Amino acid sequence: MSKEPNYIRKVAAEHERQGLKPGLHHVSIKHDDWCDHLKGGVCNCDPDVSIVAHKAVMARLDWLRRKGWTQN
Numbered sequence: 001m002s003k004e005p006n007y008i009r010k011v012a013a014e015h016e017r018q019g020l021k022p023g024l025h026h027v028s029i030k031h032d033d034w035c036d037h038l039k040g041g042v043c044n045c046d047p048d049v050s051i052v053a054h055k056a057v058m059a060r061l062d063w064l065r066r067k068g069w070t071q072n
Contacts (some may be wrong), residue, residue, distance in 0.1 A: 005043035007016050007031075024054035 007029050015025075031037050032045035 003042050005037065007043055007044065007047050007049055010049040011051070014049050018051060020051065020053060026052045026054065026057045028052075045052070 003026070010027070011027055028048075028050045030048040031043060032047065035043055035045035035047070037043040
C-alpha cells in the first residue's frame with residue numbers, strides 16, 4: 001500500500017475552507033524544489049495548495065483570449 005501524498009489533506013481542507021460545492025475546480029499544488037514528488041516519488045514537502053472554481057478559471061481564460069493570448 002502506498003503512502004498518501006502530503007497534499008491530499010491540504011486539498012480537502014482548502015475545499016472545505018472555501019465552502020466549494022461539488023463540481024469542476026482547478027487545483028494548484030506548488031511543491032518545494034527538493035520534494036520527492038518532483039523525482040517521481042511521494043510528496044514529502046508542505047506544498048502550497050490553492051483551488052479556483054471552474055467558472056473563475058474559464059473567466060480568466062476568456063479574458064486572456066480577448067487580450068490575444070493563444071495556447072501553443
